[in-house]
Amino acid sequence: MIGRKSIGRASPLLLILVALASFLVTYNLVVLVIKNWPREEQTPVVDDPVIQMPTDLNRPGRTRRPFHVAVTATDAPYSKWQCRIMYYWYKNMKDKEGSEMGGFTRILHSGKPDNLMDEIPTFVVDPLPAGMDQGYIVLNRPWAFVQWLEKATIKEDYILMAEPDHVFVKPLPNLARGSYPTGFPFFYIKPSEHEKLLRKFFPEEKGPVTNIDPIGNSPVIIQKSQLEKIAPTWMNVSLMMKDDKETDKAFGWVLEMYGYAVASALHGVQHILRKDFMIQPPWDLKLGNTYIIHYTYGCDYSLKGDLTYGKIGEWRFDKRSYLRGPPPRNLSLPPPGVPESVVTLVKMVNEATSKIPGWDD
Incomplete structure (x- = not known):
């Protein structure tokens, strides 16, 4: 049987051990938090890939991946x-x-x-x-x-x-x-x-x-x-x-x-x-930060700039209008009020057709 004096003598040592253990646990936890705290130069770990990714694509020193x-x-x-x-x-x-x-x-x-x-x-x-x-x-x-x-x-x-x-x-x-x-x-x-x-x-x-x-x-x-x-x-x-x-x-x-x-x-x-991967006129109105315009849908508008989807517009650009041959150079631009996405698309088509040799052939 251990006497009260033995318990008394052991108590300070026990307290020291408990304090030391507590310090070590707290220290390790702090180190772990600091180590994993996100920094500006780091790309966060992706747990769910079905999200927008961080915009670190132009980070200096990033290895090019063609x-x-x-x-x-x-x-x-x-x-x-x-x-x-x-x-x-x-x-x-x-x-x-x-x-x-x-x-x-x-x-x-x-x-x-x-x-x-x-x-x-x-x-x-x-x-x-x-x-x-x-x-x-x-x-x-x-x-x-x-x-x-x-x-x-x-x-x-x-x-x-x-x-x-x-x-x-x-x-x-x-x-x-x-x-x-x-x-x-x-x-x-x-x-x-x-x-x-x-x-x-x-x-x-x-x-x-x-x-x-x-x-x-x-x-x-x-x-x-x-x-x-x-x-x-x-x-x-x-x-x-x-x-x-x-x-x-x-x-x-x-x-x-x-x-x-x-x-x-x-x-x-x-x-x-990535929703910013591409836009699809006429439903997407602005360019935003997109990389690609996908012109799968017809773009039909009144001369007042109102969308008339499903009905041939007074102004239109639809790739299916050119099944047997290319569209002509210098397509007419959309009327005022037509969204930026459609205007940009037509301008880019016009630039390409004006620069590609033998387009009308």
Whole structure:
């Protein structure tokens, strides 16, 4: 039995030990907090990639990470004139400050060379076997990427998948972050609203359908090694979706976009979603900090500057007006009151067509 004197003698020592332990715990906690406190020169760790990323792209000393610009195309006049405008603005922006654009390839899935081979760097691949696309020519896109990735020599470690109707508004940096590619969130790609259909291609053991990002394949900046794995799955999933009548009817012209979104989710790839990646006139009114104008929608306005979408306007610019040949040089500018995004688009089209040799040919 320990007497009171022993307890009394031990108490000061015990207090010292407790005080020392408390000091060490407090010290380690403070060091840990200081060590992990965010500093201006550090990029915060990303726990959820589905957010806007920090704007550290022009930080001094940042290692340049060039990406290859790749666009799939046909040999139709409609595709050709869009590619010529896109390539003009790529060349215009490529070497400007802030750009990390590398090489450029038009992946031509007609199976044979065309008359733009000398103007635009082009890699010819085969189309899908006759009848396999079922009249949905966009199904050739994933098959084109599969062939290009297998056969071409691509120096860059990253790839931007783009489309002919993209215009680069300003120099584009590499928006991807390591194994997190970057994509644009489309308001009409809604995986959670199509769970029943998507479960045919994205089984429950792969997780919730919210793991499927609301994107298409373009615009996306992604590691080449990731795309090499995703592309064959993207092709197969898209073909299976097209063969499923219920899915084909539900997804329509965006079916191949869902195909890419599902394929990347099957490989566990999650994208950083950047709303500033591009704008789509006439719905997006201002340029803001965007990098790309995507002119997929028709722009119809009254002479008072009022949008008349769904009805041919007194003034209009719609790429579908030029299916058989290029638009003429010097298109008329929109009337007063039309949004900045549309005015800028027409001015950029006019600049490109005025500078590209042999445009009217």
